[in-house]
Amino acid sequence: MDTISYVFGDNLYLNITNKCMMACPYCIKHKWANKFNDNDLKLKKEPSCQEVIESIGDPKKYNEIVFCGFGDSLVNIEAVKEISKWIKEHDGKVRINTAGLANRYHGKNVLPELKGLVDIISISLNGSNPKEHNELNRPMFGEKSFDEVLKFAKEAKKHIPKVIITAVELPEFDVSNVKTIANEIGVPFRIRSYLDTKE
Ligand code: SF4
Structure with a gap:
């Protein structure tokens, strides 16, 4: 059976899409054969919003409900909005972990649509220039993706109460450069350990 949600620490993680x-070569889909803490995150079928909501139960039981799975939830922006709305109506706290390319992917600014529904957005920035970002993450939009992520982070500050930029400690990658970028944008920076990329 598909793993739609899984507990890690005090949080509940939602796995709503494979897309x-x-x-990224370091993604769990390559590193751990789709497994994260024994949860097989590869979905045979994307769950409906109702199925995701039923898998959550009481949102107040968790510190945060985090959209973070095998893929990037913001590919499915309408589902994120509907599920987040339900979580907020039931007094939960919502975080989205994302690659920061949703505006480019959808061809519009989706961030105003998340206002009031999402408490924290954590944007992964592995790379401190277009070339490095492209090499480390193999994004859909090639070297143009780096500037898109920076634009996304700046825009997110206008609509989401807390914006964080994260970087994974990868071999031969100097995360301190990403910290400088986060400082310039004016958002907190967090390092994520290599084997803990889904927290
Ligand atoms: S952005 Fe996240 S989910 Fe997507 S390939 Fe990279 S590590 Fe995997």
Whole structure:
């Protein structure tokens, strides 16, 4: 049976799609044969919003409900909106972990649509220039993706209460450059350990 949601620490993680705007070689889909803490995150079929909501139960039981699975949830922006609305109506806290390419992917600014529905957006920025970002993450939009992620982070500040930029400690990747970028944008920076990329 598909893993739609899974508990890790104090949080509940939602796995709503296999699709992603990037093809990172370090992703769990390559590293751990889709498994994260024994949860097989490869979906045979994308769940309906109702199925996701039923898998959550009481949102208040968790510190955060986090959209973060095998793919990038913002590919399915309408589902994120509907599920987040339900979580907020039931006093839960919503975080989205994303590659930061949703505006480019959808060809419009989706961030105003998330206003009031999402508490935290955590944007992964592995790479401190277009070439490095492209090499490390293999994004859909090639080297243009780097500037798109920066634009997305700046725009997110207008609509989401807390915006975080994260970078994974990868071999031969200097995360301190990403910290500088986060400082310039004016958002907190967080390092994620290599084997813990889904937290
Ligand atoms: S952005 Fe995340 S889900 Fe997508 S390929 Fe990279 S690590 Fe995997």
